Amino acid sequence: GANLFIYHLPHDLTDADLATAFNPFGTVISAKVYVDKNTGESKGFGFVSYDAPPAADAAIKAMNGFQIGTKRLKVQHKRLVGEEEEEEEEEEEAKAFHPFLHLVLHLLLDPARAQQ
Numbered sequence: 001g002a003n004l005f006i007y008h009l010p011h012d013l014t015d016a017d018l019a020t021a022f023n024p025f026g027t028v029i030s031a032k033v034y035v036d037k038n039t040g041e042s043k044g045f046g047f048v049s050y051d052a053p054p055a056a057d058a059a060i061k062a063m064n065g066f067q068i069g070t071k072r073l074k075v076q077h078k079r080l081v082g083e084e085e086e087e088e089e090e091e092e093e094a095k096a097f098h099p100f101l102h103l104v105l106h107l108l109l110d111p112a113r114a115q116q
Contacts, residue, residue, distance in 0.1 A: 003077065011044060025058040
């Protein structure tokens with residue numbers, strides 16, 4: 001996708017600053033730093049949306065790990081709600097199944113052994 005999630009933003013960074021920082025990689029459609037509604041202070045993360053996925057990929061390559069002040073940015077594709085949990089569940093299922101995988105493949109590839 002063309003939407004990025006950016007962690008570890010300096011607390012004084014504005015939406016305009018975020019857009020400026022990510023503009024060299026493509027056309028930024030929106031840039032939003034999330035702020036606490038009560039205090040008005042930055043929560044230290046935000047989103048950037050580009051008009052095309054290649055721009056987002058270029059931004060990840062250039063900006064992930066980039067240091068601003070004392071912070072190193074973490075830049076990744078924005079996931080859909082629930083997508084991350086699904087991936088973690090699939091990973092856990094795969095780990096649980098892994099010890100049996102060798103046996104299953106062996107039986108599938110050598111049917112004569114399965115009848116013993």
